[in-house]
Amino acid sequence: MDKTYDPRAIEQPLYQEWEKAGHFRPGGRGAPYCIMLPPPNVTGTLHMGHAFQHTLMDTLIRYHRMGGDDTLWQGGTDHAGIATQMVVERQLAAEGISRHDLGREAFLKRVWQWKGESGDTITRQMRRLGNSIDWERERFTMDDGLSRAVREVFVRLYDEGLIYRGKRLVNWDPVLHTAVSDLEVVAEEEQGSLWHMRYPLADGSGHLVVATTRPETMLGDTAVAVHPEDERYSRLIGKDVELPLTGRTIPVIADDYVDPEFGSGCVKITPAHDFNDYAIGQRHALPMINILTVDARINDEAPETYRGLDRFEARKRIVADLEARGLLERIDDHKLMVPRGDRTHAVIEPFLTDQWYVKAGPLAEPAIRAVEDGRIRFVPDNWSKTYFEWMRNIEDWCISRQIWWGHRIPAWYDEAGNIYVAHDEDEVRRKHNLGRDVMLNQDPDVLDTWFSSALWPFSTLGWPDETPELGRYYPTNVLVTGFDIIFFWVARMIMMGLKFMDDVPFREVYITGLIRDSEGQKMSKSKGNVLDPIDLIDGIALEDLVEKRTRGLMQPQMAKRIDKVTRKHFPDGIPPFGTDALRFTLASLASTGRDIKFDLGRIEGYRNFCNKLWNAARYVLMNTEGQDTGLGGEPVELSLADRWIESRLQAVIAQVRHHMDHYRFDLAAQTLYDFTWHDYCDWYLELSKPVLTGDAGAVAQRGTRRTLVRVLDAMLRLMHPVMPFITEAIWRQAGPLAGCDGDTLMHQPYPAPDEARVDAAAEAEIDWVKTFILGMRRIRAEMDISPGKSLPLLIENWNEKDRTRYTDNEAFIRFLARPESVTWLEADDEAPESAMALVGEMHLLIPLAGLIDKDAEIARLEKERAKVRKNLDVCGAKLANPGFVDRAPAEVVDKERSRVADMEVTLKELDAQLEKIRQI
Structure with a gap:
């Protein structure tokens, strides 16, 4: 073996040898054991969350492989519809063209080209982490087999009435021009305004005041709502108000949703641009007026003066017009949660549009029962409550996206607008007796990426064919994932598995916590506290780390302040720790369910x-x-x-x-x-x-x-x-x-x-030997005696068992404790002033005379005592200050109290040592 451990010299050669030899294939003679890798985005790179979860999965796989199980870790990547399309569109923009210039077919060809050249970065990094995935079975959600499974599921669900097309409110990204899932919306608190507007009563008897954070949406208002028991407005229910700037009148309605204590107690209702208003609009059969285009400009449903304006420009003009007409009551500063697209950072709009939906209720019922009856177990169990809460209030799932990269929806339209669903156009024509003279156009939308991912546990094993792998490894054993995708992925896999395999997709769901920095902050680029697992494995100079994070769209001044902890421990940068040290660290931190x-x-x-x-x-x-x-x-x-x-x-x-x-x-x-x-x-x-x-x-x-x-x-x-x-x-x-x-x-x-x-007797005997040796070592440490110096040892209060043990183990004791001589004192022997250690009831005594410089040792101990006393006084004063105890976080106060307790113990020990030495 080399004299020094160098992970760089062993890791990659070993992994390449393992993979080449096929060591990751299934093959154990025991029971099947299978884990499905949550497919990372093909556009992605390995982050600390991946490193954490992959370490735990690989640990389980290797443990069961060595246990003799027939072990399969099924891996692959997700096509990441929106993220991948954005990557390629940015490349086109750099060339001065758009996807529309290329056309759909040429654009998709360009995406596949990118995937072939650059889309395997994360799988290379996964190999660096030591993942023992069966790479020969690697899957991709857009490969032929998985695409076939997606079409099969869509057709079956449509034929059963569980997929339908309808006009409903969705999260809309006005930059991407597509619906997005809740997971792709990040809501953060921002400083905004609350505009209080006057809506005149149509009979001229006064006005109502409504408040909004989005004045532009008033152009689509179809009612004003009050609480049915609010006496201030009960006489107005059923009457009309004039909707300012539009020339329309809208009714005053009563609904329990309204909080009479908030604001004026009157709420404007815009069903086409607010999720809560949408529900109210359905209850009261209100018109749904969409006043925005796909890129969030004012459309032709609004008065001509605002048409074509960007929503925020329209907001300014509307507020100015209201003020000019005396209809603006006041403007308050107001903090609000603003939803933004996680990739474009554009403000997301609730948008009324035609989309494809899965009817979730009938699929959710058996999925709820599977957890209730224990066929699926959450670890830790408290996450089952989160699962139940969402599943028992589940809404239909919007599965269509208005982009080009993804599984195109297998639906065709004739010129009359009739919808035909089948695996391909030829099947549509056969199934419905449509000749070639009937023009058919395929739906341009693609399916939500989560739709194909929901099929992952069985589609990767060859479904809809009845393959040997499907029969052997489904259901899988455990899913390792984060709590943030219980709804988006875990629940949907359970629903789809029960529907199409008539069995659960996995027996257990191990929910991990989030990886945070050393101060408990969520890792993010904007905070400058993101760690790259590969940097930890290979090492990186501090200047390279700063430059790397600056390239990650962080402000340079933030990049220069990054990672106080990094600079504290490693002022020159992160040294190469190697994969094993990283993995062991992550495993050691994996307390059940905790961040x-x-x-x-x-x-x-x-x-x-x-x-x-x-x-x-x-x-x-x-x-x-x-x-x-x-x-x-x-x-x-x-x-x-x-x-x-x-x-x-x-x-x-x-x-x-x-x-x-x-x-x-x-x-x-x-x-x-x-x-x-x-x-x-x-x-x-x-x-x-x-x-x-x-x-x-x-x-x-x-x-x-x-x-x-x-x-x-x-x-x-x-x-x-x-x-x-x-x-x-x-x-x-x-x-x-x-x-x-x-x-x-x-x-x-x-x-x-x-x-x-x-051998309990051997363990007890060695415990005695260790206590003996440690006793002598403690005396050396307390008295600051060199470890290499042989010491005379006196033993008192011993019994025959002690003496026998010493004789039997004298070689160990002399080698490790270095007694110069050993004297067994009788009961009436008087021992000199000595340092003492206990071995059970037996006393180990080291005479101090001649072993230490008494004056120097007293000076050393007094200096140490003064230092501890000073720190104790500072901490004691801090705890005596009510301002600190009452205002500081509880964990900070507890830590300070613990320090005080430790220092008090240290002080007593120092006093005892001083007293002992003064008596020499």
Whole structure:
């Protein structure tokens, strides 16, 4: 092995070898185990959310593969209709042309060309993360097989009356000229205005005051609503008001939706431009007047003076006209939630338009029952409540989009406007006896990307054909995803799976939290706190990081202030941590259902853990390669340390398996870390040295060598699902020494606990030895005595069991604690002034006379005591200040109280040490 651990030297060559050898294919002899990768956008790049979820999925896949299951991780990408079209349209704009200049067919050809050349960036990055996806089965939502499945589902649902075309209100992006889903709308609080306008009563008896944040929509008002029990307006219900600037009159209606305490208690109703107003309009059969064009300009339904104006220009003119006519009551500053398109950042308009819809109610009922009766389980369970709340109030799903890239809706229109739905035009003509003289035009719209994604669990396995893969791997085992797409994807997969496969698409849904920065802030480009997983893996200089984020449309001044934590830990930039350190960090942070605070200090710590493992393996190999490890069945003798580490290993195996089976990746990682770092490296490797270098004999040395490689082999197997690269690199050299066959660790069996190797007596004995050694080390640390200095040791209050244990384990104690001499004091012996440590009831005494410079040690301790006292006074004053305790966040106050408690303990310990030294 190389002297130093360098992830760059091992990771990519190993992955390429794994993929080339077909190691990711299914093939275990056990039960089928399948995970569907949530298909990332083909336009995308790997972000921290991907890295987090992919790490957890790959950990599960590798764990079950090693468990002998017939394991399939089905991967692929989503065609990302809007995002992909925008990418290509930007390229065309740079050439001075538009998609309309090319025409639909040539534009789609250009998109496919882009996909072939640049659309696999994210899959290359997924390989860097170590994803053991069966790439030979990679799918794309626009490939021939999945496109066929989409058409089949659309036709069947239409024929059953579950898909229909209708005019309803949708989220409309006036830049893209298409309907968008709620997930593609980002609502953020912005500063705006609230305009209070006067609507004169038609009989001239006065006026009503209504308030709005969008004055331009008044051109489409069809009523004013008041609460039916509001006595101020009860006499006006049924009367008409004049709609200013339009020459129209509209009625005053009563509806429970109106809050009489808000504003004037009168609400303008614009059914074609507000979702709440749309519902009111349906209840009262109000006209729906759309006053906007597809690009959010005023259309011909409005008075001529406003036609063709952009909506915001129209707003200014309308407000000015109202004011000129004395109809503007006042304008208030007002904060409001403004919906914007997540890609165009344009303000989204509620827009009345013809769209295709899925009738969701009949599909939702069996999907609700599947979770109620336990066929699908959410982890953690509280997310089932979120699922039920949405599903029990589900609305029909708008599935059409007015773009060109995507699955074109399989519907055709004749010249009379009749609709025909089939798999293709030839089938339409056969099915409806339409000759070639009948002109048919296919619907220009495409399907919402979520429509094809809803079929992912069965379409990727070959449906509508009854393939062997479909029969074996459906339903899948677990879906790993974020809470933000429970409605958009999880629920729809459940509905479609039950409808077309008559079974659930997965048995469990593991919901992850969001990745946030170290301060708990959501990662975003505008905040400058986004981390690129590849930067963490490969490293990046600080100036390159700043330049990269500036290119990400961030203001340069913001880019220069990025990541206080990054600058604090790594002033020159992010060093290369490697994939394994990143994966282990993410696994260790994966507390069930909680958001993740990603701290660069943690990944630095786990990079050190990789170094620790690497160096431990080098020690093992140096002491076992070319040596007798008992592979031939030769007799072995196990030392107490050998029996102890084997016993501890069995408990660790059981714990890790339990945590993995219950999705507690954080607890599994912590268990592996503690055992590897503390038990194996800090203690067992040290305890092995007296046996290997002393006069224990060949049989005992053979036993320790065998234990060294066997336990290392088991550790590598346990850690492989989380840290695949470093474990594989080490195992290829250590595995054969432990008697392992095979060319890859990922196909070795995952360890199972062996009760026969549990040795409670050995664990108790080693605990005594460790306490003895740690007692002497603590005295050295407290008294600032060099670790290399041999110390005279006095032992009092001992019993025969203690003395026997010391005699049996003297080699370990002398090697690790370095006592110069050991004196067993009798009951009537008087000990000199000494530092003391306890081992059970037994006292370890180190005489202090002559070991330390008394005056220098007193000066050192007093200086340390003064420093602690000063900090304690500062923190105490802060907590005594009511302004701090009452106003600071609770977690900040609790942290300060914890610091005070720790410093008080430290102060007592320093006082005790000072008193002890003064008495020498």
